[in-house]
Amino acid sequence: MPVSTIAENSLALYGEHVNPQWVKLLDVLEMNVRYERCSGVELFTSDGARILDFLSGYCVHNTGHNHPKILDALKDELDRSGPGMLQSHIPERAGELAFELCRLAGGGLNKVFFCSSGSEGVETAIKFSRAHTGREGLLYAEGAFHGLTCGALSLMDNTFWSEGFGPLLQGNEAVPFGDLDKLAAKLATRKFAAFIIEPIQSEGGIKVPSAEYLQKAQQLCKKYGSLLVLDEVQTGMYRTGTFLAAHQFDVEADIVILAKALSGGIVPVGAVLMKDAVYESVYSSVKRAIVHTSTFSENGLAMRAGLATLEVLQKENLGERCTASGEYLRAQLRQRLSSFEMVSDIRGAGLLCGIEFRPPKKLGLRIPFETFHRIHPGMFGQVLVMRLFRDHNVLTQVCGNNFMVLKVAPPLVATQxxxxxxxxxxxxxxxxxxxxxxxxxxxxxxxxxVLNL
Ligand SMILES: Cc1ncc(COP(=O)(O)O)c(C=O)c1O
Structure with missing residues (x-):
């Protein structure tokens, strides 16, 4: 089939061969538009609309869509025709990127394993924690989202994601997010290889813990011989104002997982930062030099995109800008939305914000709200998302594990x-x-x- 015919049919082909249910869902929500060009915070559709992206592909586009400096770096890398991916050499760019990541992260994190997604980073953290401690189980927080591979799924209590895919890893247990007593009791059993936690829960509803909670969690892990693993897949790369969210809480992890925004939203990438001792438990001899690898780990395009992204984030002071913009955004939201009966909280850090809703008290609103809720618990949030998109050309989404919280996370380059x-x-x-x-x-x-009710 000629390429032009394929392009014309591409939407139909997607429905036939990729994911017809996704097409149906986007149609129902009236969000199935064709994007032609994306730049910074703006998305331009084939019918001439300009849409503001306040979701950033779930915290991928921290540097904005198609940042010209990152595109230039990638074009340059392609023009070089170098060893993009050999798995038989030392990719120098990986060394440079690892050096920069360790320098920015601090806290004794001195080694990096590169991979191609957040979930793969989580799998790496599971394997390395087990290898280092000789323990099997992992402890995680209720409401967490760590990805959709079997290992990551076994660190999530929302069965929506795992139903039908079991059995998952055995020996993992959940503790309530923010509850130190329960965490201490579980860690004291000395059964757990690691406690894995998002420093700010994103899909769980933009939940910001106290610094004391994370600091004590670090102490407890140390006391009972478990590793502290921070999943910074959404919160990292200055999303919350600092390079790692951990820096705001003054907490030092044994392992930190990064992905999403690390390559400017263009090339798949993930990076697992860890202490030397953890790394050495896996790569303990020349014989074990490749005991944990992945084909596209350290590939030239991802590494180059990572370096260019870090440069943009730092040169454009996007961390400081994000802190200031986030404070401005939350202040404006509080001023303009607090009087609405259904708005219960506005919270977040940097440009990872949540607007939490509650069921209305007034009878006139309660009846339709409850009808929505009976049809689907996510319907109220989805209607807000749909209205913002259709009536105001703004792209957002509710949190995946907490439908009553609207996530507000524009690229860090968003203007006032x-x-x-x-x-x-x-x-x-x-x-x-x-x-x-x-x-x-x-x-x-x-x-x-749609639901034939
Ligand atoms: C906190 C967190 N961890 C891990 C993941 C999994 O990342 P990926 O989708 O790249 O596998 C996600 C994805 O949204 C995430 O939000």
Whole structure:
């Protein structure tokens, strides 16, 4: 088939050969648009619309879409026609990127294993923690999201993700996020190789713990011989203002997992940073030099994109800018949204923010809210997402493990004007949710049609 014909048919081919259910879902939400060009915070569609991205591909696009400096670095790497991926040589760029990552992370993290996704990073952390401690089980926090491979799934308590895929890893247990007593009791059994935790829970609902919690967790892990693993797949790379969220809490982990934003949102990549002693438990002899590897680990494009991304993040002071923008965003949201009955909290760090909703008390709102909830617990949030997209050209999403929290996470390059545009949009959507019967009746009709109710 000629290439042009393939392009014309590509949407139909996707539906036929990739994921028809995803196509249906996007159609229902009226979010199935064709993006032609993406730049910074803006996405341009084939029918001429400009959409503000306040999701960043779930914290991938920290440097903004298609940052020109990262594109230039990648073009240069391709033009070089070098050893993109051999697995039989020493890729120098991997050394340079690892050096930079360790320098920025600090805290005695001195070795890096590169991989191609966050989940692969989590799998690495599981294997290395087991190898280092000789223990089998892992402890994790309720509400966590660590990825969808079998090991990562076994560190998540929301069965939506794991149903039908078992049996998963045995011996893992969950503790409530933020509860030191329960954590201490579990760690005291000395059964656990590691406690793995997101320093700020993202999909769990943008939950920010106290510094004391994470610091004590570090002490407890040390006391009972478990490793502390921080999953910074979403929170890392200055998303919360500092290079690692851990830096804000003054906590030092044995292993830190990075991915998503590390390559400017263009090339798949992941990096697992760890202390020398942990690394040496796995690569303990020449015989074991390749005991844990992955084909595209350390590939030239990913490493080059990683170096260029770190340079952009630092040269453009995106960490400091993110801290200031995040404070501005939350202040504006609090000022404009706090009087709405259904808004219960606005929280976050840097540009990882959450707007939490609660069921309304007024009868006129309670009845449609409960009807939505009975159809699907995520429906209220999804209608907000749909309205923001359709009526205001703003892309957002609710948290995957907490449907009552809208995640607000634009690229770190977002301007004050773009933040103001978002605040105005969410204010107008919530104003309608609190006053207009059509806000509720129209999606109810849609849900009935789709679900044949
Ligand atoms: C905190 C966290 N850890 C791990 C992962 C898994 O990353 P990936 O989708 O790249 O496998 C995700 C993905 O969203 C995540 O949010």
């Amino acid at each position: 004007a773009q933040i103001d545009e978002f605040v105005l949009a969410i204010e107008e959507v919530l104003e309608r949710a609190h006053t207009s019967p059509a806000f509720w009746s129209e999606p109810l009709g849609m849900a009935r049609r």
